[in-house]
Amino acid sequence: SKIHVEKPRIGGGFGAKQTMVAEIYPAFVTWKTGRAARMIYTREECQIAGSPRHEMEVHVRLGADNNGKIRALDVYTLSNTGAYSEHGPTTVGLSGHKSIPLYTGS
Incomplete structure (x- = not known):
């Protein structure tokens, strides 16, 4: 309840961003360190690190x-x-x- 996840709405995901895949990692870092953390994907990482659509x-x-x-x-x-x-x-x-x-x- 003390962690705020902000995911910008950029479109084009067609549902591929519905499932929490990697958001837990910066949230865990924030929880453990007490400092803000962020995760930024490259274009290639966006394609290979998420849940694919069907x-x-x-x-x-x-x-x-x-x-x-x-x-x-x-x-x-x-x-x-x-x-x-x-x-x-x-x-x-x-x-x-x-x-x-x-x-x-x-």
Whole structure:
């Protein structure tokens, strides 16, 4: 309760920053030393040190009328969460929830 973790919102993680991976280390240093600590990743470290997102196979079928107006949409997603399954149901659910609005019936 005496340690404040500040993680800037930089985007582009697509959920890969949901799980606490390395934040515990500077928190532990702060707790033991009583001084502020920070951890800064290089671009390469950002890619290799975090929890990866899940491999997915996504199939989208659209049905449109003669005017090109979308009338039907089917999204099938197969997700391989592997060892990183703590956010598996959320991630696969959001794959449909976030992609369906991209196809407007204009």
